[in-house]
Amino acid sequence: AVFGLDNAITTFIARSQAIGDLARGRTLFRAAVVLVLIQSSLVAVVAIAALQMFGDHLQFPREMLSALAFVLCALPGIGLYRVCTSTSRGMKVMRHDIFSRGMTEPATTTLALLIALGFGFTRFAPEVAAVAGTAASGIIALMFASKLFSGVKTRAPVFIWAEAKPLLAYAAPISAYQMLNAFILRLDVIMLGWFIGRAPGVTLATVGVYGATVEVASGLRKVNQAFNPIFAPVVAGMTHTGDQERAAATYAQIAQWMLWILLPLVAVMLLAGSVILLIYGPAFGQGGAWLGIVGIACATNAFVSLGETVIMVQRPHLNLLNSSVTCAVAFGTNLWLIPRLGVIGAAFGILLPYAIQGALRYGVLRLVFRWRNPWRSIRPPIFTAIIAFVPALGCRLLLQGIAGQIIAGLVFLAIFGFGWFYFRHSAKPTQ
Numbered sequence: 365a366v367f368g369l370d371n372a373i374t375t376f377i378a379r380s381q382a383i384g385d386l387a388r389g390r391t392l393f394r395a396a397v398v399l400v401l402i403q404s405s406l407v408a409v410v411a412i413a414a415l416q417m418f419g420d421h422l423q424f425p426r427e428m429l430s431a432l433a434f435v436l437c438a439l440p441g442i443g444l445y446r447v448c449t450s451t452s453r454g455m456k457v458m459r460h461d462i463f464s465r466g467m468t469e470p471a472t473t474t475l476a477l478l479i480a481l482g483f484g485f486t487r488f489a490p491e492v493a494a495v496a497g498t499a500a501s502g503i504i505a506l507m508f509a510s511k512l513f514s515g516v517k518t519r520a521p522v523f524i525w526a527e528a529k530p531l532l533a534y535a536a537p538i539s540a541y542q543m544l545n546a547f548i549l550r551l552d553v554i555m556l557g558w559f560i561g562r563a564p565g566v567t568l569a570t571v572g573v574y575g576a577t578v579e580v581a582s583g584l585r586k587v588n589q590a591f592n593p594i595f596a597p598v599v600a601g602m603t604h605t606g607d608q609e610r611a612a613a614t615y616a617q618i619a620q621w622m623l624w625i626l627l628p629l630v631a632v633m634l635l636a637g638s639v640i641l642l643i644y645g646p647a648f649g650q651g652g653a654w655l656g657i658v659g660i661a662c663a664t665n666a667f668v669s670l671g672e673t674v675i676m677v678q679r680p681h682l683n684l685l686n687s688s689v690t691c692a693v694a695f696g697t698n699l700w701l702i703p704r705l706g707v708i709g710a711a712f713g714i715l716l717p718y719a720i721q722g723a724l725r726y727g728v729l730r731l732v733f734r735w736r737n738p739w740r741s742i743r744p745p746i747f748t749a750i751i752a753f754v755p756a757l758g759c760r761l762l763l764q765g766i767a768g769q770i771i772a773g774l775v776f777l778a779i780f781g782f783g784w785f786y787f788r789h790s791a792k793p794t795q
Contacts, residue, residue, distance in 0.1 A: 365404035368538030377454025382601030404443035444502030473497030600677035616738035633659035636769035657711035668722035748783035
């Protein structure tokens with residue numbers, strides 16, 4: 365329902381702030397709010413109408429379809445929250461999300477649920493609570509974002525529709541490549557399910573184990589979420605004012621931080637994958653090798669997503685091109701590997717496309733934006749991980765069973781942690 369407007373408004377607001385044009389920033393904010401409310405409302409109306417017209421053909425219980433139609437009413441609140449929060453982030457204010465979604469939404473949802481149940485409205489009580497919670501979070505986000513522009517005076521009359529066209533044009537490729545990325549994210553599981561009983565070792569049970577493996581490994585993607593909200597507006601402002609060198613240095617520094625976090629997590633998945641999957645049950649231990657490969661793929665995706673942000677704030681259509689190529693490669697790779705290698709083929713079928721996507725984004729940064737190679741910044745965590753992995757792998761090969769995996773993981777973490785501490789200590793005098 366947002367269609368890329370959240371990322372677009374972050375970029376536009378950051379650019380306006382970088383040059384001190386807060387009046388245009390306020391106009392952009394108002395335009396984005398109007399656009400997202402119109403878009404999300406239209407999507408909700410069309411979806412509800414489609415459910416009413418074709419719901420009987422879906423062979424789902426009528427109560428489920430009615431509940432889904434009710435939940436769709438939450439789309440305007442969700443869209444309003446995302447655009448307003450993105451506006452605050454464009455102004456480099458991160459704390460507003462705590463008050464809108466972190467505090468207001470759960471409190472309002474709980475209160476609305478209790479009130480609905482108290483008045484005997486039990487049939488759609490959860491749906492009513494969800495709609496009320498999202499609406500409240502959207503309103504609070506709107507109030508906080510509006511305060512950022514209080515006191516800003518417009519020098520000349522500016523109509524919000526004059527800013528709507530560039531916003532929509534900028535958001536269109538973002539929306540398209542986000543849809544492709546979401547499709548790539550689940551393509552391996554979808555295609556693996558398609559080959560049940562037609563590829564070596566691919567059964568309903570193994571697909572379930574692989575799905576759990578993907579869920580665990582996908583947690584690595586959240587590492588990027590810790591940096592991206594503040595990195596996007598910062599790099600957007602720098603690049604808009606022509607300070608590409610400083611933007612490249614900021615990118616290299618954050619890339620180093622991400623590797624210090626990602627590399628030990630990936631190593632533990634490689635060395636003790638079976639132990640990690642035992643949280644789901646003994647039958648899931650067979651996915652240990654798959655977890656290592658998928659973990660590398662998800663870590664690669666999280667790391668190169670930093671480059672996606674850099675490209676997004678300057679030329680988002682290049683991200684669309686990269687995602688289109690990656691999607692085609694992912695489909696072809698899975699189609700070729702799964703019938704031959706089974707589940708392990710699906711794991712490699714997602715690793716290879718993400719590696720290619722990373723290479724494409726690196727090429728854009730180097731060839732299009734002329735950014736320097738960040739190797740000097742990312743070298744310390746990579747070398748530290750290699751040094752730590754060698755003895756840990758030796759422990760893994762010499763010691764069998766669960767104990768061997770746990771010891772190998774602890775050995776890696778101990779050596780890597782010492783390397784990180786040494787690097788931080790030795791780097792202090794130069795900071």
